[in-house]
Amino acid sequence: MSIGVSIAMPKRAICGTLPSNKVTIRFYPILFAQNCLTGWIHKPAYAHNGLSFPSSIKSDPLPKPMIPQANNQSTTMTGTSITEMAPAKVNLYLRICGRRDDGYHLLDSAVIFTAFGDQISLTPAATDSLTITGSFATALTNIADNPIVTRPMANSPAAPNLCMQALTAFRDAGGVMPPVAITLDKRIPVGAGLGGGSADAAAMLRALNAHADKSVTPETLxxxxxxxxADVPACLRAHALRMTGIGDQISSLSASMSLSPAPDAHAFMVLANPLIPLATKDVFAHLHSDGQGSAGDIDTLDISGLVGLGNDLEATACTLVPEIASLLSLLRQQHGCQIAAMSGSGASCFALFDSQPASQQACVALRKSGIWAEATHSL
Ligand SMILES: C[C@](O)(CO)[C@H](O)COP(=O)(O)OP(=O)(O)OC[C@H]1O[C@@H](n2ccc(N)nc2=O)[C@H](O)[C@@H]1O
Ligand SMILES: Nc1ncnc2c1ncn2[C@@H]1O[C@H](COP(=O)(O)OP(=O)(O)OP(=O)(O)O)[C@@H](O)[C@H]1O
Structure with missing residues (x-):
């Protein structure tokens, strides 16, 4: 198989302005002859809007799209494209509970997802391709030459993007999807503890299973x-969850738990990152404590209480990237900040705010200090 790669990168902006790049990767030849373009177009159009994606007969109760949008669905369709949000993940707390024989660590963590995230869109095409746009496109393609990445990632960018991995895995598992042009709008910092890659993979799986010629069962998905x-199953659901096992055992957070300041309200927060990528693998490899173990019964805790349970990866991450500790202290100084902590394996941190204006002001202040920041809210 030959692989064609075409890359177009406008000159990068430096200092405070993140680079806006567009990278296209095409895969030749068509691997799935039965799913040729003609086959795609002559399938019945999608009922709602004439979409030329194949309509599939879905007998399984598939996971529903999770991300509310204007039409209250995660998947939106514009012309012939399907668009799916890939919300960023925030670990409110993260406890290490042990280690498996294969080296993976057992966790106990509560995660929420934010309105901020990446976006993928799928368009029928003659061949599979991946185009990456957005602030962090370069971080996924040319790490050595990227001004926003100052330390090399342990995980080589030569590994296929998780969007393509998800597409391949979906087809290998029996899902039938004709060739597709994928556009990934990469807004979540890479290697940042916000589950960006996992969110993209999960968004692909959701979109593929909802629109494939032949879908797979929820169990297969x-x-x-x-x-x-490890984070992809949680991202597949993209709502408030407790994860145990290595992250693969997930349950909804108790309905009695007050995750929002008021019914139907969102928790306002700021996500911040020093733009120093920190590979998850490296943090686990350098872990210098056994962790606090399970958080036990968390049903009576509100969102701040959950954050107060702590992140067992934080101390190690701060040793590897001391800028995390400075960032946490800066977040805690912001007006209206209730509590701040690191998400996942870092280096991203988050802070909960008592109002949306306070979160927006803090975001502006952090950006003025040269820190990547986003004011957002929980889904
Ligand atoms: C730490 C979390 O961010 C919490 O949400 C996630 O569990 C990480 O999930 P992820 O990025 O999908 O992680 P993976 O890509 O599966 O794992 C990267 C590496 O981190 C280590 N790893 C990851 C998850 C886990 N439960 N134990 C581990 O020891 C392993 O060395 C693994 O090779
Ligand atoms: N679509 C993608 N988005 C981000 N990273 C990707 C993607 N595809 C592959 N990767 C690779 O995955 C690695 C981890 O990226 P990611 O941004 O998911 O880390 P993370 O935010 O630390 O994840 P987590 O919070 O789950 O630990 C990077 O080395 C990156 O090169």
């Missing part, structure tokens, strides 16, 4: 997600 990454 969950198994695929687990194989793509």
């Amino acid at each position: 969950h198994a695929l997600a687990t194989r793509l990454g």
Whole structure:
């Protein structure tokens, strides 16, 4: 198989302005002859809007799109494209509970997802391709030459993007999807503890299973997600969850738990990152404590209480990237900040705010200090 790669990168902006790049990767030849362009177009159009994606007969109760949008669905369709949000993940707390024989660590963590995230869109095409746009496109393609990445990632960017891995895995598991042009709008910093890659893989799986010629069962989809990454099953659901096991055992957070300041309200927060990538693998490899173990019964805790349970990866991450400790202290100084902590394996941190204006002001202040920041809210 030959692989064609075409890359177009406008000159990068430096200092405070993130680079806006567009990278296209095409895969030749068509691997799935039965799914040729003609086959795609002559399938019945999608009922709602004439979309030329194939309509599939879905007998399984598939996971529903999770991300509310204007039409209250995660998947939106514009012309012939399907668009799916890939929300960023925030670990409110993260406890290490042990280690498996294969080296993976057992966790106990509560995660929420934010309105801020990446976006993928799928368009029928003659061949599979991946185009990456957005602030962090370069971080996924040319790490050595990237001004926003100052330390090399342990995980080589030569590995296929998780969007393509998800597409391949979906087809390998029996899902039938004709060739597709994928556009990934990469807004979540890479290697940042916000589950960006996992969110993209999960968004792909959701979109593929909702629109494929032949979908897979929810069980198969969950198994695929687990194989793509420890965080992918949680990202597949993209709502407030407690994760145990290596992250693959997930349950909804108790309905009695007050995750929002008021019914139907969102928790306002700021996500911040010093733009120093920190590979998850490296943090686990350098872990210098056994962790606090399970958080036990968390049903009576509100969102701040959950954050107060702590992140067992934080001390190690701060040793590897001391800028995390400075960032946490800066977040805590912001007006209206209730509590701040590190997400996942870092280096991203987050802070909860008592109002949306306070979160927006803090975001502006952090950006003025040259820190990547986003004011957002929980889904
Ligand atoms: C730490 C979390 O961010 C919490 O949400 C996630 O569990 C990480 O999930 P992820 O990025 O999908 O992680 P993976 O890509 O599966 O794992 C990267 C590496 O981190 C280590 N790893 C990851 C998850 C886990 N439960 N134990 C581990 O020891 C392993 O060395 C693994 O090779
Ligand atoms: N679509 C993608 N988005 C981000 N990273 C990707 C993607 N595809 C592959 N990767 C690779 O995955 C690695 C981890 O990226 P990611 O941004 O998911 O880390 P993370 O935010 O630390 O994840 P987590 O919070 O789950 O630990 C990087 O080395 C990156 O090169």
